[in-house]
């Protein structure tokens with residue numbers, strides 16, 4: 054049974070794509086994991102996974118436009134990341150502007166996405182699919198929320214982000230989905246244990262669950278999205294934190310009924 058984890062934020066640039074790729078890599082060390090780039094108007098995961106232009110034959114965008122089937126879109130990343138013993142499978146989005154514009158006009162179809170999750174999950178025999186999204190309240194947000202088993206909400210320790218995160222929790226509640234509050238890029242002026250305390254209090258207030266607080270890491274930003282940080286730095290503080298988050302999520306999801314299959 055494939056469990057679907059969507060990663061979202063109200064504001065942009067909170068670290069969704071970074072956390073999606075790193076969470077997927079940590080999970081893929083022991084599990085079979087799919088990653089979907091549902092940020093259809095600003096995809097970025099293909100960059101972190103180091104995909105070359107010719108390697109992408111079809112995309113999720115093509116599926117929504119009726120030009121491809123789920124089986125055409127899956128890229129098996131396992132051979133290039135031998136440390137990921139479980140398996141990592143990637144479904145990219147198109148980065149062509151004309152495709153994005155066509156899709157904006159055509160709109161998104163929830164049943165197509167549900168069908169894609171199910172087929173990709175079955176074909177690759179996946180334990181988890183992690184879905185990266187576009188920030189704010191957009192069509193793909195609603196799609197991801199409607200189809201996931203858990204929603205990871207990423208926020209900076211910033212008033213704008215936090216108020217927006219409360220809005221996203223309310224939206225997720227209307228879908229009956231559990232949310233996991235994640236603070237990212239905690240600035241050097243804020244002690245991490247204070248951020249954790251605030252995160253836990255906010256989680257109670259927002260009727261969410263606290264997942265993790267990641268401090269602003271110079272080595273993560275200096276990586277310049279050139280690779281998946283935890284694969285190259287498995288013993289780093291950041292990797293330990295991603296690991297803790299992955300353990301909590303897998304534990305929580307073990308008790309939840311699955312959506313994808």
Ligand SMILES: Nc1ncnc2c1ncn2[C@@H]1O[C@H](COP(=O)(O)OP(=O)(O)OP(=O)(O)O)[C@@H](O)[C@H]1O
Nearest residue numbers: 065066067068069070071188238268269270273274
């Ligand atoms: N904990 C962290 N410490 C330092 N830099 C980070 C951290 N998390 C993410 N970053 C950096 O922040 C930048 C934005 O991250 P990312 O692209 O993952 O955000 P995003 O939420 O996906 O953005 P968008 O909303 O545009 O899709 C990247 O350069 C990334 O390397």
Ligand SMILES: [Mg+2]
Nearest residue numbers: 069070092097
């Ligand atoms: Mg992103």
